[in-house]
Amino acid sequence: MKLTGIELREIRLPLVAPFRTSFATQTERAALLLRAVGTESEGWGECVAMADPRYSSEYAAGCADVLRRFLVPALGACERLDVHAVAPALAPFQGHRMAKAALEMAVWDAELRALGVPLARELGAVHDRVPCGVSVGIMDSLPELIDAVTSYVEEGYRRIKLKIEPGWDIEPVRAVREHFGDDLLLQVDANTAYTLADARHLARLDPFRLLLIEQPLEEEDILGHAELAKVIETPVCLDESITSARAAAAAITLGACSIVNIKPGRVGGYLEARRIHDVCVAHGVPVWCGGMLETGLGRAANVALAALPGFTLPGDTSASGRYFRTDITEPFVLDDGHLVVPSGPGLGVEPVPEVLEEVTVSTEWIAL
Known part of the structure; x- marks a missing residue:
């Protein structure tokens, strides 16, 4: 396939409710979409970077800039292009994994659409539906938290994840566990909000029989996580620290984690x-698929990834309605706690034109 151009499109989707974590409160999803147009087909990609560099050093406007100035021109220089050529072509440019992942996703979608092959099959999926968990943000009160968790349990979600931070950790977990009992699959996510000095405090979560505690310490503190894992009984899961297969192997070898959250946008794409x-499979470490408030485009790709055999824990692959009243694709709807893996060519979904137009803030065409 030869690329003729890339369209950059900024969209804004309001969230159904504010989503608060230890680093920010979001009320909308400001997303950067890519449309890769080739000689044989076209495909869509989604950049998971947020509007501000709070979750990571990348942010949406910066991703658009590096795509415009460096990454897209580098792909344009390729005479023939497939997904396996993307990473080598972009390798001279350091970092910018979220931007690179979006470009890889768009190229792969276009390539697989031309071939008539679903992304799930190309990745090696072994399931046609995946169990879904849901992420519950930090609330203003315990009754509000219980009401939110109750609604998600009634909807059929198979696992609940609570966002935590200092001052909102032990009591929220206690309240949820006491209200719903031991059968509820429950885990927590700190988004780097603690330090190793908090180890004894975090050990107070052990009696609640959590599936895991996700990314309690700063992302570069691999040794700190290894020390923490010796102090607490709750399994440590790494998220932000896992930026590549090499980083995952190092963290596992050092004992810094026993579970891994894989976010394709954070690691540079679906191949990585x-x-x-x-x-992780080779080391006997279970994995699950994280989420970044993706639209239906990114959600489709994440669900395809979550259908691989090593994804043995429910991921943050929630239904579209968890975040958006109207998604830009046909909505993903929960069915008995699961989402169906798209079976159409490429991502298996595409934007609804009138909805996409309504939420678009700006577009830019980069000819090649």
Whole structure:
């Protein structure tokens, strides 16, 4: 396939409710979409970077800039292009994994659409539906939290994840566990909000029989996580620290984690996400698929990834209605706690034109 151009499109989707974590409160999803147009087909990609560099050093406007100035022109120089040529073509440019992942996703979608092959099959999926968990943000009160968790349990979600931070950790977990009992699959996510000095405090979560505690310490503190894992009984899961298959192997070897959350946008794309999956499977480490408030485009790709054999824990692959009243694709709807893996060519979904137009803030065409 030869690329003729890339369209950059900024969209804004209001969230059904504010989503608060230890680093920010979001009321809308400001997303950067890519449309890769080739000689044989076209495909869509979604950049998971947020509007501000709070979750990571990348942010949406910065991703658009590096795509415009460096990454897209580098792909334009390729005479013939397939997904396996993307990473080598972009390798001279350091970092910018979220931007690179979006470009890889768009190229792969276009390529697979031309071939008539679903992304799930190309990745090596073994399931046609995946169990879904849901992420519950930090609330203003315990009754509000219980009401929110109750609604998600009634909807059929198979696992509940609570966002935590200092001052909102032990009591919220206690309240949820006491209200719903031991059968509820429950885990927590700190988004780097603690330090190793908090180890004894975090050990107070052990009696609640959590599936895991996700990314309690700063992302570069691998040794700190290894020390924490010796102090607490709750399994440590790494998220922000896992940026590549090499990083995953190092963290596992050092004992810094016993579970891994794989976010394709954070690691540079779905090919690298699959490599991380393979490393974890080889070490007997379970993985699950994280989320970044993706639209239906990114959600479709994440669900395809979550259908691989090593994804043995429910991921943050929630239904569209968890975040958006109207998604830009046909909505993903929960069915008995699961989402169906798209079976159409490429991502298996595409934007609804009138909805996409309504939420678009700006577009830019980069000819090649």
